[in-house]
Amino acid sequence: MFAHKIRLKLDKPTSDIIDKRMNVCRLIDNLFIGEMFRRVGLRNQSKTWQNGIALKHLGRKKKEGNLLLSEASKKYACNIGYSYLLNGFGNKEFAHSWHLQHIAKTIVGLRGQNIVGNFKKWLIDHKGNPKKGKPRFNRFGDCRTVYGSLATSKKTSGKIILFNKDNGQIIWGGRGVDKISLDCIIDPGDKNTQLALNSTIKRVGITKENNKYYGILICDTDPLVKGKYSPKTNNIVSFDIGIKDIAIVTSDGKTYKLPLLEGLKDSARELNILARTIERRRRMANPQNYNENGTIKRGIRLTWNKTNNYLSALKKYKNLAYKQQQTRKNLHNNLIHWMMGLGNTFHFEKIDYRTWAKGLNKTQRRNMGLFSPGLFISLLKYNVLKYGLKIDEFSTYSTACSKTCICGEKHNKKDDIYICPVCGLAIDRDIKSAYLGLWVEEDKINHQRAKDNYDKFKERLNNFRTER
Numbered sequence: 001m002f003a004h005k006i007r008l009k010l011d012k013p014t015s016d017i018i019d020k021r022m023n024v025c026r027l028i029d030n031l032f033i034g035e036m037f038r039r040v041g042l043r044n045q046s047k048t049w050q051n052g053i054a055l056k057h058l059g060r061k062k063k064e065g066n067l068l069l070s071e072a073s074k075k076y077a078c079n080i081g082y083s084y085l086l087n088g089f090g091n092k093e094f095a096h097s098w099h100l101q102h103i104a105k106t107i108v109g110l111r112g113q114n115i116v117g118n119f120k121k122w123l124i125d126h127k128g129n130p131k132k133g134k135p136r137f138n139r140f141g142d143c144r145t146v147y148g149s150l151a152t153s154k155k156t157s158g159k160i161i162l163f164n165k166d167n168g169q170i171i172w173g174g175r176g177v178d179k180i181s182l183d184c185i186i187d188p189g190d191k192n193t194q195l196a197l198n199s200t201i202k203r204v205g206i207t208k209e210n211n212k213y214y215g216i217l218i219c220d221t222d223p224l225v226k227g228k229y230s231p232k233t234n235n236i237v238s239f240d241i242g243i244k245d246i247a248i249v250t251s252d253g254k255t256y257k258l259p260l261l262e263g264l265k266d267s268a269r270e271l272n273i274l275a276r277t278i279e280r281r282r283r284m285a286n287p288q289n290y291n292e293n294g295t296i297k298r299g300i301r302l303t304w305n306k307t308n309n310y311l312s313a314l315k316k317y318k319n320l321a322y323k324q325q326q327t328r329k330n331l332h333n334n335l336i337h338w339m340m341g342l343g344n345t346f347h348f349e350k351i352d353y354r355t356w357a358k359g360l361n362k363t364q365r366r367n368m369g370l371f372s373p374g375l376f377i378s379l380l381k382y383n384v385l386k387y388g389l390k391i392d393e394f395s396t397y398s399t400a401c402s403k404t405c406i407c408g409e410k411h412n413k414k415d416d417i418y419i420c421p422v423c424g425l426a427i428d429r430d431i432k433s434a435y436l437g438l439w440v441e442e443d444k445i446n447h448q449r450a451k452d453n454y455d456k457f458k459e460r461l462n463n464f465r466t467e468r
């Protein structure tokens with residue numbers, strides 16, 4: 001199975017219709033979530049359910065308890081999915097009370113069956129306990145993706161969104177809904193498009209991203225596999241990662257000290273200002289929720305008015321933070337792929353971030369959040385799994401690369417340049433750390449090999465490169 005996205009070519013009236021229909025889908029979503037929420041509430045209050053829970057807590061009568069619980073779920077129809085509600089309308093009472101018969105004839109056909117995902121998740125994760133958060137209702141503009149029903153499903157035989165392979169159009173309509181046809185922009189040279197067109201299409205969806213419209217084709221074939229990465233060399237790449245930069249030494253003698261996240265625009269100031277704006281706007285709209293000294297009231301249930309100004313600032317903040325996170329990821333990935341060209345085995349110290357953060361001052365701690373060395377390590381591990389590379393992550397306690405001299409002597413100063421009181425060696429601390437990492441075998445530094453090879457590496461270690 002794979003999903004293929006195709007850009008749609010639309011005129012203004014058609015895209016307006018899509019927007020309106022998506023909003024209708026949002027309303028239906030909320031309707032169903034609300035109804036399911038109500039039912040779970042009724043179920044949780046029912047005697048059967050509470051008896052079941054009491055029996056379960058007894059320990060021995062777990063089976064009987066579970067039976068009661070499932071009986072209660074059945075009675076209030078909490079476990080049934082959205083599609084069941086759509087097709088059979090569960091019970092008549094529900095259909096009547098929500099005027100769903102009317103909706104069914106006119107607009108329900110717009111939507112397939114993939115809604116209520118977030119509701120189901122809530123039901124499973126928290127077992128429907130309202131104290132642990134509520135299912136999320138969609139706000140205006142929140143619904144951006146609509147899927148048609150599964151092609152194989154017998155219950156939902158009336159497919160609402162279809163793809164016509166002959167003329168490359170997506171048709172959205174049927175079941176009493178006007179049909180609109182949407183032209184896809186098909187690139188005949190694109191391999192993925194050709195694969196999608198040649199396979200059975202199980203499901204079709206429409207999505208909106210950044211004011212552009214796309215069709216999604218869910219195909220019944222395996223995706224094209226990109227050529228596997230084959231390392232050019234069998235070198236060991238040892239690195240020592242700091243808060244702001246990374247020192248790299250390879251087993252063929254290449255030595256680098258590079259800044260992490262080169263070229264990242266720091267939006268921390270902007271984010272700070274926005275955070276303050278959000279807090280101020282919240283305070284302005286809810287003076288009743290604050291004490292005289294400016295703290296939020298405790299011990300009583302508070303209701304918050306969310307003004308449009310507040311919500312727009314919140315949206316801005318979220319967008320900016322997300323953007324920065326994505327740039328960070330891209331820059332880290334960039335560096336990792338470059339490092340994969342240097343060799344195929346990575347040596348590095350396991351970092352315990354909690355103890356690490358203890359020894360830092362305020363600026364350094366801020367930088368750690370900004371440059372996110374932890375994200376770098378997790379991305380590296382992901383790539384190692386993906387491309388079948390080798391990895392040796394050794395313990396900081398047993399090796400102590402940053403404290404140990406190449407001669408084997410340990411001493412505990414934290415200057416940038418490491419000067420050994422015994423042998424008189426003077427070298428950049430991070431570079432030395434990375435160099436020692438090369439010679440780690442089974443969680444211990446092999447000092448004999450480190451010493452023997454030092455002459456070969458000496459010149460490059462002292463004149464390391466600061467650019468790739």
Ligand SMILES: [Zn+2]
Nearest residue numbers: 405407420423
């Ligand atoms: Zn020494």
